Amino acid sequence: MTTSPDVRPAPRPLTEPVGTVVPSQVPTHWYNLAADLPEPPPPALHPGTREPLGPQDLAPLFPMALIAQEVSTERYVEIPQTIREIYALWRPSPLVRALRLERALGTPAKIYYKYEGVSPAGSHKxxxxxxxxxxxxxxxxxxxxxxxxxxxxxxxxxxxxxxxxxxxxxxxxxxxxxxxxxxxxxxxxxxxxxxxxxxxxxxxxxxxxxxxxxxxxxxxxxxxxxxxxxxxxxxxxxxxGSVLNHVLLHQSVIGIEALDQLDAIGETADVVFGCAGGGSNLGGLSFPFIGRNLRDGTTTRVVACEPAACPSLTQGEYRYDFGDVAGLTPLLKMHTLGKDFVPPPIHAGGLRYHGMAPMVSHAYELGLLEAIAVEQEVAFAAGVEFARAEGIIPAPESTHAVAGAIAHARAATTDETIVIGLSGNGVLDLPAYHDFL
Amino acid sequence: MTTSPDVRPAPRPLTEPVGTVVPSQVPTHWYNLAADLPEPPPPALHPGTREPLGPQDLAPLFPMALIAQEVSTERYVEIPQTIREIYALWRPSPLVRALRLERALGTPAKIYYKYEGVSPAGSHKxxxxxxxxxxxxxxxxxxxxxxxxxxxxxxxxxxxxxxxxxxxxxxxxxxxxxxxxxxxxxxxxxxxxxxxxxxxxxxxxxxxxxxxxxxxxxxxxxxxxxxxxxxxxxxxxxxxGSVLNHVLLHQSVIGIEALDQLDAIGETADVVFGCAGGGSNLGGLSFPFIGRNLRDGTTTRVVACEPAACPSLTQGEYRYDFGDVAGLTPLLKMHTLGKDFVPPPIHAGGLRYHGMAPMVSHAYELGLLEAIAVEQEVAFAAGVEFARAEGIIPAPESTHAVAGAIAHARAATTDETIVIGLSGNGVLDLPAYHDFL
CATH class of the missing domain: 3.40.50.1100 (Rossmann fold)
Structure with a gap:
């Protein structure tokens, strides 16, 4: 399981000036937490036989490259050039020091946010x-x-x-x-x-x-x-768009960049807050930090912030469950509220899923990350506070991470370093803010 | 008029890592075309006396610093640190090579776009x-x-x-x-x-x-x-938000960055297309290019793209006119369709203004920039073509510049370099695209 190189290969510059004029800063590899886990995550099971899935079981739905990524234990997976050229349209996404929010909170902590809302679709997706x-x-x-x-x-x-x-x-x-x-x-x-x-x-x-x-x-x-x-x-x-291993692999560019950006300014994250629905944003943001903890003994805490209305990590059982209501998908070992759980309508639609990504669930079981549940009102209040201080209106999903970070920063007594995963902007969710206000 | 230094002062790095982790790339000075014009633009006149305005005439409405910028002939105006810290939230904005659009058009030209839609409000404003x-x-x-x-x-x-x-x-x-x-x-x-x-x-x-x-x-x-x-x-x-000299001065960060970004990759713009309503985006994008033409003898063409429904540059008279319907504002020498002109409803609401910024009008009279009028249908067709090739949905205003650039690129026979000013994104204008489709 650790046959892959334990240092990330050096970036290979793009061959022509595509994308933003600094395309060589786009990560060259995705990071796969499976390579660094002390024990492998439980496999997905066939819904009929309840035996571990084989590649052919997934072939009608996915291309072989993605099926291979789904079960890969390689630490670094090279990002094809064509994908990097498209990533360069908005990547590396900004890591921003939230100085005005720090002042508004009166906290001695340093707060950074990693902002995925600059993508053409407005989120990390x-x-x-x-x-x-x-x-x-x-x-x-x-x-x-x-x-x-x-x-x-x-x-x-x-x-x-x-x-x-x-x-x-x-x-x-x-x-x-x-x-x-x-x-x-x-x-x-x-x-x-x-x-x-x-x-x-x-x-x-x-x-x-x-x-x-x-x-x-x-x-x-x-x-x-x-x-x-x-x-x-x-x-x-x-x-x-979420839950599966290959999805979390692709999202690892978020955390890879954040680590590099923090390194470049001599900062080390003490605690990372990410919102958690299906788990793709949380995993993408946090797994590179967790991997470094496992390899190098760093101690960055990771806090998953889920909605109190759909609390799969903090309230769900860890067991095999289906991904869909009809029970047609493979069985995944995950924290689940049950496939028949119907979450109440909340504005953070992207967090309304009964289960949590198997890799996030497994990491949670191993004690590699923590989880909290955030009430919707608290999340929106944090979103408004963030918007008025920093100028970016967070997506309703992202406000859960903001709320977790703000509560932590208010209680902070040292200049510890906090990183918020801002998974998207809330421009098309303004009616939700309007309802809150 | 040329007492200010004729080279831009070296950037002064920010003192701490605010904003994105490369805040030192945020421009340190705005650029003022007035310093490089062969003759000064005509002054604004008092609406009652028809004499040139004095600073005190504007004091009830504007702070003295902005009134001074309005009549400044200094070439470079230092950007205060606090403003640079906020600019760093989204600046430098991306300059992107539109490779996929080039392929879709089958053009030998190289197309770049300077994208202001990454700002928290979604435009250059x-x-x-x-x-x-x-x-x-x-x-x-x-x-x-x-x-x-x-x-x-x-x-x-x-x-x-x-x-x-x-x-x-x-x-x-x-x-x-x-x-x-x-x-x-x-x-x-x-x-x-x-x-x-x-x-x-x-x-x-x-x-x-x-x-x-x-x-x-x-x-x-x-x-x-x-x-x-x-x-x-x-x-x-x-x-x-537009028209006045100090507004165009602040917007010059767009063109300053674009020049620097092109320089960094060894490119020189042959032609720049910007959309033109009140003139703040066009002036901000193009004046640094025009200034270089005047100082260094470069030959970058600038094409203002205005809506055919509100064609102040291509159809308006160049004369003193009021900025408002009631005739209460100062008189400005500008290309105007007349203060009582009522443009038909078009989706590019930001371009529906009867007059053009005095500085843009003056530069047009001096032959420093060209202008074309674009029909709304042509503009939206270009916007859709751009969105499907490049992934960014342009603001309806910006589609006018895209249309100008696409027509130019289709006719190109050499690998000339085209720059499009993409003044904003169209996320909140999707119903307009829906109507068009």
Whole structure:
């Protein structure tokens, strides 16, 4: 498990000046925590046999490169040049010292935030969308299907497919499709096609409409529709925006950059706060820090901040569970509130998932990270405080990490270094702020 | 007029690691084209006496530092440290090689875009909003008033006031206030106060409501309300988002950075395309290029891209005119369609102004820049083409520059270097794209 090199290979400069004029600063490799864990995470199981999944079980849905990444134990996975060129549109994302927030809080602590909202889709999601679209394009896939709730993931995948020449077909939960049209317009501007789910385009959708013609849909149903279409079309694959190992691998650029940026100014993070829903932002931000703790004996604390309304890490059981409501996906060992758990409607739609990524769950079990649950009101109050001090309106998801960090900073008595993972901006979530105010 | 140094002073590194971790890359000085013009621009005139304005005429509305900048002929004006610290939140903004767009167009030309949409408010407007709020705060102002149409300027000034501890009161044209609530919510999240205009809070507003209780308002009326409140409150000043010399001065960071970024990769711009409404984005982007042409004999062309629906440069007269409908502002020598010209409703609300900045108008008269008019349909088609190739959805204003550049690139027969000024993103303008598609 430790046959991969234990130092990260030196960056290889891009061959021409693409992207921002400093493209050589884009990371050259993703980081894989599996290489540094003291014990491997439990495998995914086949939903029928309950035996560990083989690559062929996933082949109808994913390209082989992603399946290989899903089970890889290599520490560093090289980022293909084409992906780096697209990353260079917004990467490295800024690491910013929140001096005005520090002053507003009267804290002796130093607060930094790593800001993913500069991506064209406004969140961290394109980090994996671009990678998934790339590997699919290379293996000849011509169309990707996916589900989306509020629409961040659907917009990010439409963006990635547009740049890499793939069609993108998205099933969006009807309640959001009707109530939040901006993200759908974003998908369409990128050339994506967005259907309300349930739709009459799939067997699963027709069955649900027959049972309840007035249903507003659910994420679980939208998954079923997207998976059904991908499985039946030999030229199409399916893409998932969180939870799986390869998704967290792609998101590791966030933490890799943050480590490098802190190193460059002689800082070491004492504690990192990230918001946690499915786990892709938290894992991407924190795993490079956890890996360094494991390899080098550093002691950076990692705190997962989840919504009190959907507290899978702090309240869920650690057991095998399905990823979807219908029980069609592989079984994943994770902290779960149960596949039938229906979280109450909260504004942080990206955090409304019953389970937590297996790798995050495993790290939590091993004591490598901590978790807290944050009430929605507390999260929004922190978001407003952050916006008025720093000028960036955080995504509702990100406000959970901000709230965790602000509470910590208020209690701080030393000049310790705090890092906030700001997973996205809240520009398309302004009505949620309006409701709060 | 050329007593100021003719080389830009060396950057002075920030004293601590604020902002992104490379804050020393934030420009240290703004650039003032007035220092390099072969003849000075005509002065602003008092609306009553028609004599050149003195500083005291402007004192009720602006702080002395901005009044001094308005008539300065110094080539370089140092950017105060506090402003640089805030600029560092998003500056230097990216200069990106549009390789995928080049391939899509099949052009031998090299296309770069300078992207201002990474600012917290999503456009170039904060470059001057921060500066105006700063100088007001230093001179003891406690509140800024302004008008806004679609809301970009009101949101940018609310952002700046929030960071610098000022109150912000905005009068928004009622039609936009009712139809486009997101920008208003953005202002409120930053702590700004936004009134629909006409309001019953001012004499001017009450008079207009008495005359027409169902009016949907106009920018000219909103200006009158904001100016009235500022003039009557000794602690309040007024802020304008375009047109004036000091606004264009602050926006010069765009072009200064673009020149430096091109230099760093050994490129020289052959032609620069910028969108033009009031002229602040165009001037900020292009004046550093024009100044270099004048000083060093370089031959970078500058093309102003204005909407065919509001073609002040290509169709307007060059004469003294008022900035507002009521005729209360100073008289400015500018290309104008007449203060009573009512542009048809177009999606690029930021370009719907009857006049063009005096400095841009003067430079146009001197043959230092060119201008074209772009039809709205052509602009949106270019915006969609850009979004699908490059991943960034341009603001409707910016699509005019994109359209100019795309037409030029399609006709190009050499590897000339094109720079597009992308003044903002279109995330809050997605319904306009939806209408177009």
């Amino acid at each position: 394109p980090n994996t969308a671009v990678a998934q679209a790339y590997y699919n394009a290379v293996e000849g896939t011509t169309k990707l299907t996916t589900e989306t709730g509020a629409g961040q993931w659907g917009a990010s995948l439409s963006f990635a497919c547009s740049l890499l020449g793939l069609q993108c077909e998205v099933w969006q939960v009807r309640a959001s499709y009707d109530a939040k049209p901006y993200r759908r317009m974003q998908m369409e501007t990128y050339g994506g096609v967005c259907h309300p789910s349930p739709s009459d385009l799939t067997e699963a959708g027709r069955a649900m409409l027959a049972a309840d013609p007035d249903t507003t849909g659910s994420l679980g149903m939208a998954i079923s529709e997207a998976v059904e279409v991908a499985a039946q079309d030999p030229n199409a694959h399916y893409a998932l | 904060p470059n001057t909003a921060v500066a105006q709020a700063y100088y007001n705060a230093v001179e003891g102002t406690t509140k800024l008033t302004t008008e806004t149409g679609a809301g970009q300027w009101g949101a940018s000034l609310s952002f700046a006031c929030s960071l610098l501890g000022l109150q912000c009161e905005v009068w928004q044209v009622r039609a936009s206030y009712d139809a486009k609530p997101y920008r208003r919510m953005q202002m409120e999240t930053y702590g700004g106060v936004c009134h629909p205009s006409p309001s019953d809070l001012t004499e001017a507003g009450r008079a207009m409501l008495a005359a027409d209780p169902d009016t949907t308002g106009s920018l000219g009326m909103a200006i009158s309300e904001a100016v009235e409140v500022a003039a009557q409150d000794p602690n309040a000043h007024y802020a304008l």
